[in-house]
Amino acid sequence: MFKEIxxxxxxxxxxxxxxxxxxxxxGKLAQLQAEGDAGGxxxxxxxxxxxxxxxxxxxxxxxxxxxxxxxEDLIAGAANQALKKVRLMVAEETSKMATGxxxxxxxxxxxxxxxxxxxxx
Numbered sequence: 001m002f003k004e005i006x007x008x009x010x011x012x013x014x015x016x017x018x019x020x021x022x023x024x025x026x027g028k029l030a031q032l033q034a035e036g037d038a039g040g041x042x043x044x045x046x047x048x049x050x051x052x053x054x055x056x057x058x059x060x061x062x063x064x065x066x067x068x069x070x071x072e073d074l075i076a077g078a079a080n081q082a083l084k085k086v087r088l089m090v091a092e093e094t095s096k097m098a099t100g101x102x103x104x105x106x107x108x109x110x111x112x113x114x115x116x117x118x119x120x121x
Contacts, residue, residue: 036081
């Protein structure tokens, strides 16, 4: 416990450096992209590290099925898959940054735990 308190105090004196690194991280997150697909590629969804949907592609085959509920399920499945992938990428980038500040693995910086901002898919 005292070791972790010491690490927090160490972080406090590095606040300007931490702020700079967090700004860099935000830039990296915007560049991260992941794609999910469902229905054997009938629907594809692309998202970025800010958990924003960048695009959705629906095949002609999916549209011809003329099944609204089926298509909605495919879109949700593809989006959830893409979000899960990008969350892992965000966690990896966050972990790299935290390790650079001497934090032990598993000790997340406040506001940077991707699992707390969005429910798990």
